Structures are given as structure tokens and as C-alpha cells.
Amino acid sequence: MTVFQKTLTCGAVASALAIYTAGAALAFTACQVTDTGGIDDNSFNQTAWKGVEDAKAELGIEARFLESQAETDYEANINSLLGGQCDVIVTVGFLLGDATKAAAESNPEQKFSIVDYAYDPVVPNILGQVYATDEAAFLAGYLAAGMTKSGTLGTFGGINIPPVTIFMDGFVAGANYYNAQKGTSVTVLGWNPETREGLFTNNFESLDDGRAYAQNLYDEGADIVLPVAGPVGLGSAALADELGVDRLKIIGVDADLYLTDPDKKHVYLTSVTKRMDQTVYQVIQQAMDGTFAGGVIVGTLASGGVDLAPLHDFEDAVPAELKAELAAVRAGIIDGSIKVSGQ
Secondary structure: OOHHHHHOOHHHHHHOOOEOOOOOOEOOEEEEEOOOOOOOOOOHHHHHHHHHHHHHHHHOOEEEEEOOOOOOHHHHHHHHOOOOOOOEEEEEOHHHHHHHHHHHHHOOOOEEEEEOOOOOOOOOOEEEEEEOHHHHHHHHHHHHHHHOOOOEEEEEEOOOOHHHHHHHHHHHHHHHHHHHHHOOOOEEEOEEOOOOEEOEOOOOOOHHHHHHHHHHHHHOOOOEEEEEOHHHHHHHHHHHHHHOOOOOEEEEEEOOHHHHOHHHHHHEEEEEEEOHHHHHHHHHHHHHHOOOOOEEEEEOOOOOOEEEOOOHHHOOOOOHHHHHHHHHHHHHHHHOOOOOOOO
């Protein structure tokens, strides 16, 4: 991204509004506020921004973003976008929930959407985007249980909040389902779905923490680790690169990290993906065509809103039988015969 994109003011956006080729109407402008991970986090901020960029390329909209350097920036960044220059404001992350709601309630004519948050009761001018990531993480847990050599898997999160722990829930459930089907005893360190306690770095920025937490799990026997902490997980990937994938493999989250972390791509067994780009694009379409309404969009395996990324370099390493089982589990989750929660 250019410096211009990162520093453009609302006044500058107003002077730069484009004209639609068809209809000669003022261009629609979508604005995004990131959490502290930043726009280039190789994770959910970047994936959400891709949805805005796709809309810019395909629908002819204008687009801009503001990055939050700290949680104290959330309210200020949202407020700086108010005033009519943004047709829809997209905030990214559970931690922006309170600031988004406050701005929406004070500005009922402004359309908002938030990634990883849903309001109950519904706020009429906020469209939430949430994801059944436990469905895709269930597949990852089943895959990891079938691939572990040590019989021990590991996971840790950034902060103990629902958009993080839903990955961990699904991962543990998938490994437990594998055990139930196979009579094995693969264990998952780092998260207890019953007590809701586990390992958390309490940030989404520190690569050093990602390395340290993965090292601790590896030292306890884990040979496959799922970090659910945005860019923090890149530190785990660096450790796996040093140790070698025969000793430690990583499962990415949000984006396909084989593609977004190309220097360490060989350490990723797969990734649990959330298609924030798909739902953000959908929100922009609805805001443009007049169908926008408060409520929630849910991304699922069935809708393609969540998924398991390709195996890439591990395609030949995963047995054909395990691939077939994964396909059957996927079908079972979609048709409801396999229950992800409560496994």
C-alpha cells in the first residue's frame, strides 16, 4: 500500500471522489478500520481489505483504510471517518465491537459492518460478519490427529475472546472425533473447551511470543501447532522452519499462510481460512444496491465462508485414506450428521 493510501484524509477523499462510468453518479466509498494487527498482517485485516479491493476493482468503488496502532485508536479512527464521506465503514475485529456500536448508535444514518462480531439485539445500521470457523478447524484437528507422530498436538491464542477460541474449540473437537473413530488417544495441549482456559499471548503482534509459545508446546511433545493469534503465528512458523517440518508443523489461520507467508510456506500443513474478503464484498454490494440491513452474515463450510486450505507441499505426505476421511467428515458437517460442537 502507498503512503497516500494510509494517510488520505476524509477531506481528500471527498475531493477525489470518482464518477461511475455508467449512471454518472458519485462513486461509492468503502472505508475500513483495522485492529492493531494492521492492514498487512497476513491475516484477517489483510483478508478483509482484499474484499474492499475486490469491490474497488469489480464494482468501481473508492476505498481507504485507517490502521489502529493501539486499542485506544479504535474510537478515534471510527469517528474520523464520520461525516458522510464513507458510504459504509467496515471495522475489523471483535475488540472494535463497543466502539463500532457507540458510533453507529450516535450516527443512525451511517452504515457500518464489523468483522467477527454480532449484536443481540441487532443494531439497525450494523451488519455483522461472523464465521463458523469451528467447522473448518474441526477438519484441521482431524487432519492433525491423523498426521501427528508424537500423538500430541498444541494450540494457543492471542486473546481469550470468542473469535479466537472458536478455532481452538473446533481443533480440539476434530482431534477428539478422530480418537473416537480410530480408538486413538491423540491429545491437544493449550486449550480446555470445558473450563475455557488455555494458553494466550494476550496480544496479536509479538512474533517473539509466537516462537516462545510454540517452543513450549513443542517441548511438551507437540509436533503440530495451531496458533490463533494473527501475526504472532509467524513467530511459530519461524521456529518450525528452524527445527524442520519433521519435528514441527504449523497450521495457519484466517488466510492461506502458504500464500501469505511465502518465506516459510513449507512449514504449513494447511490453514483454517475465513473468507472475510467474501463477506466484506457482500456487505459492500448490499450497501450499494439498497438491500443493506442490520443483522448478521454467517460464513460456513456450506457457503464457502470458511474452509481448509489446500495441503500444498504436504499433498503427497497425507495418505489417500486420510484425505478420503476428511472429505467424508466435511460432508457430514455440512449435512448435519456430524456435530461440531460438543464432540
